[in-house]
Amino acid sequence: xxxxSQHPSRVICKSGTSVKIECRSLDFQATTMFWYxxxxxxxxxxxxxxxxxxxxxYEQGVEKDKFLINHASxxxxxxxxxxxxxxxxxxxxxxxxxxGGGETQYFGPGTxxxxx
Amino acid sequence: xxxVQSPQAVILREGEDAVINCSSSKALYSVxxxxxxHGEAPVFLMILLKGGEQKGHEKISASFNEKKQQSSLYLTAxxxxxxxxxxxxxxxxxxxxxxxxxxxxxxxxxxx
Numbered sequence: 001x002x003x004x005s006q007h008p009s010r011v012i013c014k015s016g017t018s019v020k021i022e023c024r025s026l027d028f029q030a031t032t033m034f035w036y037x038x039x040x041x042x043x044x045x046x047x048x049x050x051x052x053x054x055x056x057x058y059e060q061g062v063e064k065d066k067f068l069i070n071h072a073s074x075x076x077x078x079x080x081x082x083x084x085x086x087x088x089x090x091x092x093x094x095x096x097x098x099x100g101g102g103e104t105q106y107f108g109p110g111t112x113x114x115x116x
Numbered sequence: 117x118x119x120v121q122s123p124q125a126v127i128l129r130e131g132e133d134a135v136i137n138c139s140s141s142k143a144l145y146s147v148x149x150x151x152x153x154h155g156e157a158p159v160f161l162m163i164l165l166k167g168g169e170q171k172g173h174e175k176i177s178a179s180f181n182e183k184k185q186q187s188s189l190y191l192t193a194x195x196x197x198x199x200x201x202x203x204x205x206x207x208x209x210x211x212x213x214x215x216x217x218x219x220x221x222x223x224x225x226x227x228x
Contacts, residue, residue, distance in 0.1 A: 032214055043203065044158070044218045093157050097214050103146055103165070103207060105216065107157040 003027050004096050006108035013084055014116055021079045021111045023094030029074035030096035034105060035067070038091045050077050084115040117142060119206045121219035128194050128226045136189040136222045138204030146207035147180055147187035148216060153200040161189075161202075194226045 003026040013019050023033055032051050036044045048064075050056040050071035058064045068080040077096075081088055091112050095105035119140045126134050138147060145166050150158035164180035164187055175192045191198055201223050205216035 034215075043220045044205075046215065046218075049215055103214055104148070104160055104163055105205070105214065106160060107150075110157045 002104075002106040004030075004094065004106050004108040006094055006111050008111060009109060010112045010114075012114045012116065015085055016083055018080055018082045019084055019113060021081075021092055021094075021113075023077045023079070023096070023108050025075045025096040025098075025106070028096075028098050030077070030098055031074065032097045033071055033077040034095045034097070035069060035077075035079050036093045036095070038093060038110075040091075044093065047079075081113065084113070086115045089113055089115045118217055119204055119219040121202075121204060121222050123222060124220070125223040126225070128224065130196060130226055130228055131193050132226075134191045134194060134224065136191070136202050136204075136224075138187045138189070138206070138219055140185045140206050142185070142208060144180070144182065144185050144187075144206055145209055147178075148205040148207070149178055149187075149189050150203045150205065151198075151200045152203060152221075158203060191224070194224075196226050196228065199224055199226045 005024045007022045011019055034049055035047045037047050038044050046059050047062045048056045048058045048069050050069045052071050052074050056069035066082055071077040091110050093110040095107045097105050119138050122137045147164045149161040152158040178189045180187045201221040203221045204219045207216050
């Protein structure tokens with residue numbers, strides 16, 4: 001149980017284009033989903049917290065107009081990197097938590113983004 | 117507010133034990149332990165909630181000392197599969213705020 005998927009697993013795009021990453025909870029309803037960014041050999045950096053049906057809460061320093069988050073249903077959240085630049089290249093990971101799930105976050109497998 | 121993990125890195129031979137610590141400067145509500153292998157997402161190991169409990173999971177166990185605002189992860193008789201980076205995530209509020217603050221990680225290498 002508690003499986004989270006992410007799609008795509010890898011994406012290469014040209015500078016200036018937008019990329020959408022999907023995060024799905026496959027066997028549970030995720031009331032809250034988190035989006036992280038991770039640089040090589042570094043810790044997880046929380047970008048934003050999204051609750052189903054409401055606007056995402058962004059961490060300080062994260063541009064909400066650049067990283068658009070939508071949590072349209074209890075099983076799907078999307079992160080869209082708009083007008084991507086090479087400095088946006090990173091490993092993006094989502095996690096999902098469920099109400100009454102004991103605070104545990106279940107992570108997706110991550111999406112590696114490379115912007116050329 | 118970021119928890120401090122120690123040590124930064126550990127190298128073990130198969131069968132040896134290790135302890136990884138996670139300390140906070142602020143009162144903790146919960147501590148979450150995850151292991152991440154290179155290029156993969158973190159995998160949940162265990163969660164400890166306020167109350168000073170100790171939990172076990174096969175040969176991996178953890179304690180939570182509320183007074184010291186610290187959690188320790190114990191790896192006994194390590195196996196090759198234990199290699200990876202261990203992260204602690206700390207929670208400071210009960211209820212709806214599930215945001216965790218993550219430590220910088222402890223890199224563990226288990227050699228034959």
